[in-house]
Amino acid sequence: LNWRYIFVLPIPVALLLMIAALRYLPPDAPSAGNKSRPKLDIGGAVTLVAGMLLLVFTVVSAEEVGWASARTIGGFVVALALLAAFVVIERMVKEPLVRLGIFRNRELVAANISAALLYGGAMGFQFLVALYLQNIQGWKPWQMALVLLPAGLMVVLVGPKIGALISRFGVRRVLLVGLSAFVPCYLLMLRIGPEPDLWGVLLPASVLWGVGFALSISALMVAGTNGVADEEQGLAAGLLNSSLQVGGACGLAVLTAAIAPATELGMLYSGVWVILGFAVLTLVAQGVRAGRR
Numbered sequence: 001l002n003w004r005y006i007f008v009l010p011i012p013v014a015l016l017l018m019i020a021a022l023r024y025l026p027p028d029a030p031s032a033g034n035k036s037r038p039k040l041d042i043g044g045a046v047t048l049v050a051g052m053l054l055l056v057f058t059v060v061s062a063e064e065v066g067w068a069s070a071r072t073i074g075g076f077v078v079a080l081a082l083l084a085a086f087v088v089i090e091r092m093v094k095e096p097l098v099r100l101g102i103f104r105n106r107e108l109v110a111a112n113i114s115a116a117l118l119y120g121g122a123m124g125f126q127f128l129v130a131l132y133l134q135n136i137q138g139w140k141p142w143q144m145a146l147v148l149l150p151a152g153l154m155v156v157l158v159g160p161k162i163g164a165l166i167s168r169f170g171v172r173r174v175l176l177v178g179l180s181a182f183v184p185c186y187l188l189m190l191r192i193g194p195e196p197d198l199w200g201v202l203l204p205a206s207v208l209w210g211v212g213f214a215l216s217i218s219a220l221m222v223a224g225t226n227g228v229a230d231e232e233q234g235l236a237a238g239l240l241n242s243s244l245q246v247g248g249a250c251g252l253a254v255l256t257a258a259i260a261p262a263t264e265l266g267m268l269y270s271g272v273w274v275i276l277g278f279a280v281l282t283l284v285a286q287g288v289r290a291g292r293r
């Protein structure tokens with residue numbers, strides 16, 4: 001119908017999930033030691049959300065208005081000020097939204113860094129494939145979707161087996177295999193030419209992307225919540241999901257800045273080097289984490 005309809009599809013799915021949650025998820029039992037409701041950290045929530053939104057908006061719009069423009073510089077300054085205020089508030093309130101001491105967990109910090117870089121590269125890959133097939137080759141959106149279909153199928157096939165793989169080989173091995181799969185995936189994209197190579201480049205890259213995504217996301221969630229207290233599992237998972245979303249938005253902004261000066265295939269090659277850099281940095285982050293254990 002129109003690309004905007006992709007934003008409509010999640011609505012009925014979300015409504016069904018809400019109904020199912022109300023029906024099948026048991027309510028939390030009241031705490032035996034404290035009958036009062038926890039106090040909401042309104043100040044922390046406002047400064048964190050405002051700071052992160054402004055940071056992402058500034059990065060995404062910097063290419064349009066200029067990285068050295070007053071709006072971009074001012075946006076970074078205000079965003080950092082809001083995040084600094086958030087840190088101050090979290091140190092002062094009795095029941096903080098984010099207990100800052102959780103960042104002493106190196107597994108969690110490494111998982112968050114890797115999640116941001118991974119999603120930045122992953123979103124960049126799909127963006128570059130769309131530019132190449134639709135803008136340069138003139139393919140229809142549904143034709144491009146068929147090229148990315150193997151990636152989705154790999155997630156569907158591999159995803160249910162992640163638990164067994166982690167139990168057998170350990171979370172670190174599964175994570176490193178998943179992150180490593182992105183490197184040959186992006187290297188294959190350097191072989192794109194004036195004519196699309198479906199069987200030699202595009203479909204193998206799609207399969208590698210799907211395997212890497214399926215293994216990495218699940219393993220990062222496990223690695224990032226290892227050693228976290230039961231009552232802070234939700235906090236750790238929330239931080240990881242936030243890193244994914246912010247990393248995807250900022251990574252895509254960096255990618256568009258890198259490819260803007262170039263044209264046609266040269267533009268794509270510049271972008272591929274950017275996402276390849278993201279893939280290598282995810283492995284570096286995990287290597288540094290392992291070296292400090």
